[in-house]
Amino acid sequence: MKTKRYAVIGHPIGHTMSPFIHKRLFRLAGVDAEYGVIDIAPENFDYEYKETLSRLDGYNITIPHKQRVIPLLDELDSKAKLYGSVNTVYNNNGKAKGYTTDPDGFLKALEYARIPLADRVVILGCGGAARTMAFEAALNGAILELAVRERSFKKAEKLADEIKAAVSGADVKCVDITKLSGDIKTLVNATPVGMSPYTDAQPITDSQLKNCENVFDAIYNPLETMLIKKAKANGSNAEGGMSMLVWQAVVAHKHWDGSDYDVRDIEKLCVDAYEELKNK
Numbered sequence: 164m165k166t167k168r169y170a171v172i173g174h175p176i177g178h179t180m181s182p183f184i185h186k187r188l189f190r191l192a193g194v195d196a197e198y199g200v201i202d203i204a205p206e207n208f209d210y211e212y213k214e215t216l217s218r219l220d221g222y223n224i225t226i227p228h229k230q231r232v233i234p235l236l237d238e239l240d241s242k243a244k245l246y247g248s249v250n251t252v253y254n255n256n257g258k259a260k261g262y263t264t265d266p267d268g269f270l271k272a273l274e275y276a277r278i279p280l281a282d283r284v285v286i287l288g289c290g291g292a293a294r295t296m297a298f299e300a301a302l303n304g305a306i307l308e309l310a311v312r313e314r315s316f317k318k319a320e321k322l323a324d325e326i327k328a329a330v331s332g333a334d335v336k337c338v339d340i341t342k343l344s345g346d347i348k349t350l351v352n353a354t355p356v357g358m359s360p361y362t363d364a365q366p367i368t369d370s371q372l373k374n375c376e377n378v379f380d381a382i383y384n385p386l387e388t389m390l391i392k393k394a395k396a397n398g399s400n401a402e403g404g405m406s407m408l409v410w411q412a413v414v415a416h417k418h419w420d421g422s423d424y425d426v427r428d429i430e431k432l433c434v435d436a437y438e439e440l441k442n443k
């Protein structure tokens with residue numbers, strides 16, 4: 164059988180973890196495939212994209228092309244439509260279908276960490292990652308709070324309005340991160356606070372963290388942020404963001420070739436991906 168061809172397309176694309184993760188996933192599934200890196204500058208996108216697609220069986224697409232690619236596709240998955248964003252494309256004999264795998268990657272990471280997305284869920288931040296996580300929490304019926312700095316309150320309210328318009332019955336409000344109090348079922352950090360090299364920072368205080376039964380941190384460098392370490396020390400159930408990065412890649416393979424994976428292989432891939440990241 165012919166070797167399949169995949170790649171990640173973006174600009175700039177020098178530090179991507181995608182080849183490491185996807186090559187491992189192809190190997191684990193026994194799929195004979197190559198996975199490359201293609202840098203396409205925005206001004207060359209329309210021409211180079213068409214040239215490139217004809218040579219690929221599927222690809223990942225990242226910043227700054229996640230929206231730009233949409234009008235060039237033949238079909239969009241329902242989540243890609245909801246988010247207006249595509250990070251994975253399957254080329255089915257010339258017909259290109261676009262998906263976004265971040266939402267399902269987030270859900271899978273929570274599922275395997277046994278972190279519920281129900282009851283009182285607090286998401287810290289209202290940027291790109293928070294948007295996906297907040298929509299998924301609302302779709303899951305959570306009582307959702309977006310906890311942000313005072314200066315981003317308007318942006319958070321806009322996101323809350325967007326969620327209410329798209330998800331019928333969504334229960335979502337915005338709160339000042341410094342005033343966060345009371346028991347929280349699941350806390351999700353979607354800010355970069357605590358990310359390498361500023362690993363001794365945390366987005367909320369120790370006493371706020373003590374009230375959190377479950378904690379998910381989107382940050383994947385370091386593997387365990389100070390927030391995660393302290394949450395574990397408090398006896399909370401806690402998980403870092405590398406699992407989301409890897410699971411969203413696993414979901415892409417589901418779309419490309421239907422592959423299934425042993426959860427122990429995925430756990431090992433998370434640890435190895437972090438070692439690879441440190442060497443980069």
Ligand code: NAP
Pocket residue numbers: 287288289290291292293311312314315340353354355356358366381382383404405407408409411
């Ligand atoms: P982003 O769009 O820049 O959003 C960052 C958010 O964090 C903003 O709402 C920002 O609010 C807030 N924030 C920044 N500093 C803060 C502070 N000191 N206190 C409170 N809020 C603060 O970034 P993003 O793309 O969403 O990424 C956020 C994090 O998620 C990054 O660490 C990224 O690596 C990680 N991530 C992980 C995955 C994964 O697969 N694991 C996927 C995507 C992203 P202001 O408007 O107030 O600045």
